[in-house]
Amino acid sequence: MYISFTNTPKQADTETQGKKRRPGRRTVSSTVVTLGIVSMLTDISSESVSAILPLYITGFLGMSTIAFGFLDGFYQGISALVRIAGGYTSDRLDQPKWVAFTGYALAAVARVGLLFASGFGALTAVITADRIGKGIRTAPRDAVITASSRPANLGAAFGVHRTLDNIGAAIGPLLAFFILLLIPDGYGTIFVASLGFAVVGVTILGLFVPNVRSRSRGSLSEPKPKFDWSSITSGPMRRVLAASGILGLLTIGDGFIYLVLQARGDFAAQWFPLMYVGTNIAFLAFAIPLGRLADRVGRARVFVYGHVGLLGAYLAAIVPMADIAATILCLALLGAFYAATDGVLAALAAQLTPPEARGTGIAAAQTVVALSRFISAAGFGIYWFLVGREVAMITVAALLLVAVPVVAWLLRAHLAAPRDAVESADAEQSQ
Template sequence: MYISFTNRPKPATDEGTAPTRHGMRTVSSTVVAFGIVSMLTDISSESVAAVLPLYVTAYLGLSTIAFGFLDGLYQGVSALVRIAGGYTSDRVGRPKWVAFTGYAVAAIARVGLLFASGFAALTVVISADRIGKGIRTAPRDAVITASSHPDSLGTSFGVHRTLDNIGAAVGPLLAFLILLLIPNGYGTIFLASLAFAVIGVMVLGLFVPNVRTATASHRGTAAVDTATGGADRAAPRPRFDWPTVTSGPMRRVLAAAGILGMLTIGDGFVYLVLQARSDFAAQWFPLMYVGTNVAFFALAIPLGRLSDRVGRARVFVFGHAGLLAAYVVAVLPMQDVAATVLCLLFLGAFYAATDGVLAALAAQLTTPETHGTGIAAAQTVVAISRFLSASGFGLLWYALGREASLLLVAGALIVAIPAIALLLRPYLSAPRGKNADPGPVPASASGQAAERGRDSS
């Protein structure tokens, strides 16, 4: 299968579906443009994330409990606004500008990193940065959904995540080079982070098209009909249908995402375990993030394509086997270099199989009018559960030690993966046995009836 890049297609909710070519799936240039924005933003955010464990525990001298709390904030505080961001993008039908607001908030928060030097200040800055992420994520994925054909939705998310994670690999590499040249050069890293964040916001504002989603398209049709005297024939404004997001298949997906998220500790903890066993110099620490993200972007498109063929729920659930393997390898008595390489590879495979795939799955199981909110709901559950997981693991590490804590979480994950597979069994296969989404449910249908229609697909 080939991937080609086309000019921005009309969204599926505008006047037909996004164009496809016979025998070839296309990836919209809008997806690529947003991928470049995400790449620049991830250079910014991941350069900070790569040094945060050492900055907090070594440079500032705070405890693993404090790091667990801050890492939990980094993972979970975005949950406070994710649904609001997705809901707003659904209501206004212009998700680009909702996403722009989130990117701008995160860029402004980078300024605070230049002055934050204590636990309280870091808490405020990280919270502001992650709130910006929470605002932008679902609208961004709604733009990708509206710009993609349903048959290749997993592929589109895979392309976006590939570009995104090129930035996620470059960011830690940038941090590594700065620390190599400037010992304890955390201020320089924070300044570089701010510069890339500002560039990302500028690219979004200038080069990403203002894609209309279903709500805006219907509203525009109604306005035209009314203006021409056809008020009675005007298309009704789509009604936001919250049960579509929280019942039927989505209810199971949200439960599965929450349970598995509770068993996903922050990468920083895994890297601290690897560092403790090999005792390498602190300036090499950011390279672990580089290794994970290289594996992520190398596997994102293949696993996205696989999810289109065999089922997105299936790839999402069994992708957690990579997370389990990373936990086990981190504590196995094996050669340190081999353990580190394998651990980073497994972590990258886990993220490639779950991050974009979960967004594609949520879009598959919701209507066009609720894509943004459905994606945000899934991401909110993941963010909250990972916040609790990171905070709890910090306490567990303090009480039991690093290896015992990691093995305990690994044991729980062994039980959870088959249990979640049973929970999502009706949705493990590709929709209708082929590369197609179940299709939008009319906005006038009731939430439960809509979900029954998707259950039968």
């Protein structure tokens, strides 16, 4: 990956005038890289907590899988309540950096609460504050990435950002693992370290990330265009939102998959916190290649068929095979799934919405995913409790096997490469 340290696509174009760029080389704005560093530090903070949350809740605090399912779903889904508000505010004020900053700062403050929360109600309150912060920041941050990148490079730009993000997501669980190795039951120490990384990330965002805006400077003094919700709720975005919701309902939390692996034998139980590291290492390996692939063959195509990786992870967790092989295969497939869906969905939503509604469009897609995954995690926790882990996993795997071709049919008009997809979307919007 060739990284050109430029702040905007226009500047990058100016700097490269007169130079013949080598085939296959791509440029990524320094703004994207700096945001990636902010996300890396923030993910060290959040994932060091997420890695021990299943054990902390079910082991240290002694709660049931129903309680964990609710909290895990809450952890994933509560941000959905404010994602659209964050994206909409960013679009209307045209201040994406500072809206994102508010979200990052709120999540950092929530880390203080972890030092004192020990009951179900207190944990719920802390998770609510943390996830509201995530909901506020995600769409404005992705809007800055989009405004700092060339349209044809969006998949690669999001791939670079998600790669840096997931370096932090790999370091966080490692940090938690070594703290628990040195200090048994050292959850409080993990929470203090989490707070420190969050504060550093917010500081870098405030000082070093420019407020790159979706509208051009010349248009800032002009009256803001009337926001048209139909650009989000109709046309091509309607199908993307429906597809995201269907697949999100069949995406159970990683914690459940890790608990299934833990129940298989001693290997996963011994290295439980490091399973998050394995997933994120796989993400690191696949994020940039799959982002580039999405730019070439179509973002909707990569997003849909990325769920085949999730299906494979479900099957690897339950089919008879050696515990070590099952764990490694499951983590690799989970990493590939996230690499093919996370940033790719944001790039797809940005591709199908106009600049003045870009933050809201990205937020709408992410909101649908977060809400559907909240329902999925909460429902799966209850279903596991009633029928057992193997039957529960087989059921969700069978449903996903049916859903993937159904969603591929639903998005059949958008499975082309980005340029062709945009033309198809414009035609559909005009009908």
